[in-house]
Amino acid sequence: MSKMGNLVSDTDPNAVTVLRRHGPAQKTVKSNAALNAAQRSGAAIETNKKYAAGGNKQHNTDKNALRLDQETEELHHDRVSLSLGKVMQQARQAKEWTQKDLATRVNEKPQVVTEYENGKAVPNQQILAKMERALGVKLRGKEMGKPLAPPAKKNDSPSIRMRSLVFAAALLTAVCGFSNDDVFARRAEHKADISTLQFVHIVWRHGDRTPAILMPTDKQNNESSWNGGLGELTLKGMVQQYRLGQWLRARYDGFLSKHYSPFEIYVRSSDYNRTLVSAQANLAGLFEPSPEEQWLPSLKWRPIPVHTIPKPDDKELYDSVDCPNSVQESNRVYASDEVLAIEKKHEALLRFLGEKSGFDEVPLKLQRLWNVYDPIFVETCHNDTHTVPSWLNETVRAELFDLYDLSCTFMFHSDLQKRLRGGPLLKAIMTRMHEKVHGLLDSREKLFAYSAHDTSVSALLAAFGVIPAVFPHYATAAIVELHKVEGQNIVRVFFKNGTDLPDVFEVPVxxxxxxxxxxxAMLARKHVMPHNWKAECGLYKWYEMQIKTYLATIAIFAFTTLLFGTILLVNFVYRYGKHHLPSGAADPSAGQDDRRALLGESEEDEATP
Structure with missing residues (x-):
């Protein structure tokens, strides 16, 4: 409102409003005569008694409120700078987030984000730290606006640092990597180079879901509080997958046809509701039906087939498929001195989480940290409808999330883990690309997609030798592209580790x-591609062998038995003949041997000139 007053009047439109710089001065009437005169003139009179007026010597109605705010410590609060708000807004828009999206990720109200971006918020270091982690940029200090560096993990294994690329793809940096490896994850163009592109494989994680497990002590967030039950895709997850499909359309537009063709694309999902529905939502974003394809005028969607196989047979996508040797190896890794040292360092946190969550294990083991992480992470994502437990403050939550990401680096730590868990998927992709190159696939086939889990994405990356520092979040993806460059078949691997983010990073093989x-590439990663997965897992029994293997085993056994029997028979005949010579027969060399023994001579001595 300007100093000249409000030009919009609620009174009679014909009335004249006199605009002035100041209103008429108020007067205090102290006598009955003055009071009567004021009443006769029609002046507005207030007769309410002012209780305790002037009793407070510090109270001065003439004192300017701004000056009072400047002079009084209790009323003075610094506000965040407008430059900070601008940095926040730019980083948020780069991620294509709304203020509500950012608020959800930092577990705050949207109003808090608005106040920070408008420069009206009182700075809170905990809130700023959360926003820095979410946006991936610094919001404090002289380096405000620069990419936020990943926290150094003192307990990272030298073997991980030397053998694997550890990186944080969520950072908004042009190049990221680990110096000890001399390999880098480079931020790539959003648009693929379709001039050389021949074939694409993509493995994505499903979208946002309800928790897959509940903490025994968290009674308010029970199963009935989650629509659809546990482990199910949410509406938010469907939107995330739809947007991922749109991102794929933008990346491969011109390579893929505008509309779905069964000759170009094949989609396989793990046998879970959340991955099957994620695939449908993704394909809805990837392929918008033409008017001719619309089977209902008001519905811009057409069903696209998604294939699956039973969980017990799905060694490519189901991380809990039966593999005894993999379980044994995982237990060995999580019982190693390296992991025990990490557990000792974080013993207080693990004990606290074990006690508060209600699980039987106190302190909680690093291998089972997911049991607490999963429900808390999901509740954080759904803070508009669910509340995290009262014992969980921001410090504990941040430490839990960081420790969980660290614990996941041991999930595919050894070559045996990579071979038995990520190897089958890597082998399937490599085999299919080999068939594409040699003309064994339909020439029209362009995209093979897997709708799967965080473990599926991470296992494939690990099989390529890459260990993500941040475990794959919702609607993230690993992409393997086959290009034809100057007559050579080139393999390029990409990692999109950000929900609703356009950034994608190219990682090395x-x-x-x-x-x-x-x-x-096949030669470099041959050691993590299983030759006979079931046998290497320790699943085969003698009666479960394939007929060819069974017959070959019988043949080898029969041949070995026959050979051994022949040797025994020859030896028996020889010994029998030697001991049953005719009585008149004599060994012609016996006397000669006796003479040598008596003289202490040998055949070598006799042969010496």
Missing amino acids: VGCETPCTLEK
């Missing part, structure tokens, strides 16, 4: 120089 040809 460890052990293969760039540009990495298909043949060299």
Whole structure:
């Protein structure tokens, strides 16, 4: 409102409003005569008694409120700078987030984000720290606006640092990597190079879901509080997958046809509701039906087939598929001195989480940290409808999330874990690309997609030699592209580790120089591709062998038995003949041997000139 007053009047439109710089001065009437005169003139009179007026010597109605705010410590609060709000807004818009999206990720109300971006908020270091982690940029200090560096993990294994690329793809940096490896994850163009592109494989994680497990002590967030039950895709998750499909359309537009063709794309999902529905939502964003494809005028969606196989048979996508040797190896890794040292360092936190969550294990083991992480992470994502337990403050939550990401680096730590868990999927992709190159696939086939889990994405990356520092979040994806460059078949691997983010990073095929040809990639990663997965898992019994293997085993056994029997028979005949010579027969060499023994001679001595 300006100093000239409000030009919009609620009174009679014909009335004249006199605009003035100041209103008429108020007067205090102290005598009955003055009071009567004021009443006769029609002046507005207030006769309410002012209780305790002037009793407070510090109270001065003439004192300017701004000056009072400046002079009084209790009323003075610094506000965040407008430059900070601008940095926040730019970082948020770069991620294509609304203020509500950012508020959800930092577990605050949207009003808090609005106040920070408008420069009206009182700075809170905990809130600023959360926003820094969510946005990936610094919001404090002289380096405000610069990318936020990942926290150094003192307990990272030298073996991980030397053998695997550890990186945080959520950072908004052009190049990221680990110096000890001399390999880098480079931020790539959002649009694929379709001029050389031949074939694409993509493995995405499902969208936002309800918790897969509940904490025994968290009674307010029970199963009935989650629509659809546990482990199910939410509406938010459907939107995330739809947007991922749109991102894929933008990346591969011109390579893929505008509309769905069964000759170009094949989609396989793990046998879970959340991954099957994620695939449908993703495909809705990837392929918008033409008017001819619309089977209802008001519905811009057409069903696209998604294939699956039973969980017990799904060694490519189901991380809990039966594999005894993998379980044994995982237990060995999580019982190693390296993991025990991490558990000792964080013993107080693990004990606190074990006691508060209600699980039987106190302190909680690093291998089972997911049991607490999953419900808390999901409740944080759904803070508009659910409340995290009262014992969980921001410090504990941040430490829990960081420790969980660290614990996941041991999930595919050894080559045996990579071979038995990520190897089957890597082998399937490599085999299919090999078939594409040699003309064994339909020439029209362009995209093979897997709708799966965080463990599926991470296992595939680990099989390529890459260990993400941040475990894959909702609607993230690993992409393997086959290009034809100057007559060579080149393999390129990408990692999109950000929900609703456009950024994608190119990661190396460890052990293969760039540009990495298909043949060299297969050779470099041969040691993590199983030859006979069931046998290597320890699943085969003698009566479960395939007929060819069974017959070959019988043949080898029969041949070995026959050979051994022949040797025994020959030996028996020889000994029998030696001991049953005719009585008149004599060994012609016996006397000669006796003479040598008596003289202490040998055949070598006799032969010496």
